[in-house]
Amino acid sequence: MASAASSLTFILLYGVSYGLVLFIISIGLVITMGLMRVMNLAHGAFAAIGGYIAVGVMTNFGIPFPLAVVAAVAGVVALSVVLERLVFVNLYGAPELDQVLMTIGINFIVIGGLTIFFGPNVYPINLPDYLTGNVDLGIRNFEIYRLFVIAMGLIVVVGLWIMFEKTSFGAKLRAAVDNPSMTRVIGINVNRVFIIAFGIGSGLAALGGAIGAGMLPLEPYYPMKYLVLVLVVVALSGFGNMRASLAVAVLVGIVDTAGRFLVPSLGGFIIYIVLVVLMVLRPEGLFTKRAA
Amino acid sequence: MVTQGNRLGTITVVAGLLISTTAMADTLKVGVVGPMTGPLAVMGEQWRHGIETFMELNGDTAGDTTIEVVYRDTMGNPANAKQMAQELIVRERVQALVGFGISPSAAAAAPVINEVQIPTFLPHVASPALMEASPYFVRLGQNIATNAQVAAKWARENGMESAYVAVADYAPGHDVANAFKPAFESAGGTVTGSDNVPLSTVDFSPFAERIAEAQPDMVQLFIPPGAQAVSMVKALAARGMMEDTLIMGQGEAEDSDIHLFDGTIKGFHSAIYYSESLDNPENAAFVGGLQAKFGEDVLPSTFTLGAYDAMALIYAVAEEMGADFDGDAVMEKLSGYSWASPRGKITLDAESREPIQDFVIRRVEDVDGQLRNVVVDTIPQVHPISGS
Structure with missing residues (x-):
């Protein structure tokens, strides 16, 4: 029988790695929701497209995994900026139901497109050898891939923190989230901030889709399949709150992993119980300052 | 006379056309x-x-x-x-x-x-x-119960003492578990653990962890093919279970689906009625x-x-x-x-x-650099097991 310490570290490490993938995929939506108040339910489609690009260039052109990930992010950033100008720009200020219908529609178009070009089945990823296998961490063995995902997640967190807190773009972004009209008044081009933020958010989704493909297999239904998890993170984070969404994503990962490990038959919905409880207690988001 | 003949011919042709229409x-x-x-x-x-x-x-x-x-x-x-x-x-x-x-x-x-x-x-x-x-x-x-019984019997005949059952948490999964357990136990084996894996599962490593901790001789799986089966096999392989444990499924690794898996699927067994290599x-x-x-x-x-x-x-x-x-x-x-x-x-x-047909036990192996299902045993003319 394995020791309690081994089980606990299992829950922590696997939960955190799962949570960090969710974070990378969701953070873009948290930011753009906060900025533009657009309910972009097609956000998961960017993650799926990112994953498909990465695996596509790996299998078809033999491009190494790190470069494939870069290609995926670059491709999705370009695509998303074009889409923002052509499609999403029409949604700013539109009623929420219109936004939901439109972006769900985009999801179905992407699902149909992926099915036509890549078939209805899983699109398999072959991770490079240096990411497969286990490494002995003293307490127990761990998959190298999971550790890699954790490392990437932490890099994204630090990168985003620097961008938000230390750059002038970050300051503009925070200003635009808090009060878009006042930000305009002082001469900041909020539309440009929108486009850049939208591109970054979609690029991060692509990054999550690509590096997470070993954990969340790519399939045409990806944009819908993981939508609920992404929305959980977004709903509990509050608008544009990165710190909260990191905490929520990791919490979701750990609770889900622990739930399935400890009480497998209930494991499927423990996370939703947590969601309901938190929504009742903190409807504005986990770390949002309460209005006076 | 000539016209007569022609007319007759025409009638025959028309009649022929009619018949063929x-x-x-x-x-x-x-x-x-x-x-x-x-x-x-x-x-x-x-x-x-x-x-x-x-x-x-x-x-x-x-x-x-x-x-x-x-x-x-x-x-x-x-x-x-x-x-x-x-x-x-x-x-x-x-x-x-x-x-x-x-x-x-x-x-x-x-x-x-x-x-x-x-x-x-x-x-x-x-x-x-x-x-x-x-x-x-x-x-x-x-009938899915048939596979499970064939698998249980074959595993006992091949020296498996303990089994862990992990099935997707919906009707066919339960059918597999309900057919496998009595068949394995009545043949003298012990079922040491049984999990219903929720269909919403994305990360299967918690289940692989539970199974690995129980250290069974074999695992009887029923996981829907596609993304879920791929993730489950990866998770079991990450715990090293493909090498030292008999992993038995049904349709998780169909010949048409093997390319969805990576090399870790090697050693996966299925109890089923067809193999492309027959x-x-x-x-x-x-x-x-x-x-x-x-x-x-x-x-x-x-x-x-x-x-x-x-x-x-x-x-x-x-x-x-x-x-x-x-x-x-x-x-x-x-x-x-x-x-x-x-x-x-x-x-x-x-x-x-329902069909009376041969069942095969097949194993995924590397055949000339390609993953293939190889038939390791045949159970001839298995009768369907009655339902309900």
Whole structure:
């Protein structure tokens, strides 16, 4: 029988790695929701497209995994900026139901497109050898891939923190989230901030889709399949709150992993119980300052 | 005289034309109803492979009857299944149905089928109790309880003392668990753990962790093919279980799906009734025809095979009965019917309308650098185990 310490570290490490993938995929939506108040339910489609690009260039052109990930992010950033100008720009200020219908529609178009070009089945990823296998961490063995995902997640967190807190773009972004009209008044081009933020958010989704493909297999239904998890993170984070969404994503990962490990038959919905409880207690988001 | 002769000739030609037009009008319409798009689209695609391969090899006539196939997409939704079956019967006037991706869809359409007595061929749906829903159902796959019992018996004969059961938390998963456990235990084995894996599971490592901690000799799985099966196998492999534990499934690693997995699938066992590597002339024709039409890298699955065999039965009946596909007469003819399928000899059990067929235990191995299912054992002519 394995020791309690081994089980606990299992829950922590696997939960955190799962949570960090969710974070990378969701953070873009948290930011753009906060900025533009657009309910972009097609956000998961960017993650799926990112994953498909990465695996596509790996299998078809033999491009190494790190470069494939870069290609995926670059491709999705370009695509998303074009889409923002052509499609999403029409949604700013539109009623929420219109936004939901439109972006769900985009999801179905992407699902149909992926099915036509890549078939209805899983699109398999072959991770490079240096990411497969286990490494002995003293307490127990761990998959190298999971550790890699954790490392990437932490890099994204630090990168985003620097961008938000230390750059002038970050300051503009925070200003635009808090009060878009006042930000305009002082001469900041909020539309440009929108486009850049939208591109970054979609690029991060692509990054999550690509590096997470070993954990969340790519399939045409990806944009819908993981939508609920992404929305959980977004709903509990509050608008544009990165710190909260990191905490929520990791919490979701750990609770889900622990739930399935400890009480497998209930494991499927423990996370939703947590969601309901938190929504009742903190409807504005986990770390949002309460209005006076 | 000459004109007379000409006239006679003309009459003969006209009569001949008339006869041949009637012969051409003698068309049997077959409705195919199932998931052509949506999350289960693989099923519909592989049926189409099976049906088109059969028609490529055998032409579109059975005797004097022209066979025409009409497809309807349920998108995997049982509510659509009933509506589409109805539409095929009423509007398209089909006289036979091939279909249903999941057992609930077949059950939903059963009342319509019973009312108009349409012989309905089920390529793969596997719920044990399903056959009670309609006397016009013919099963070409298996009853899922049969696989589980075959697996339990084989594992005991091969020295497995303890087993862990991990099945997807929906009806077919429960059917597998309920059939496997008593079979394994009555053969002297011990079931040390049993998990129902929620269908919403994305990360399977918690289950792999539980199973690994229990250290069983074997694991009996039932996980839906595609993303879930891929993730489950990866998670088990990450715990090193593919090497030291017998991992037994059914349709998780179909030949057509092996390429979805990475090398960690090596060693995965399945108890099932077909393998692409079977050596018989019918299988050679089937696989050859499939690859000639759809490409060298297309491999058959039990879905492809089920639809192919459904067409074989329809052709066999149509050859004798023509397009007059009276439901009861067709069922009468098929009762105890035996033919040479790519899977080997198959007989439709008169009682259950399910196949009596060989089962194979197959293992995924690296064959010349390619992952393939290799048959390691054959259990001849297994009778279906009664449902419910």
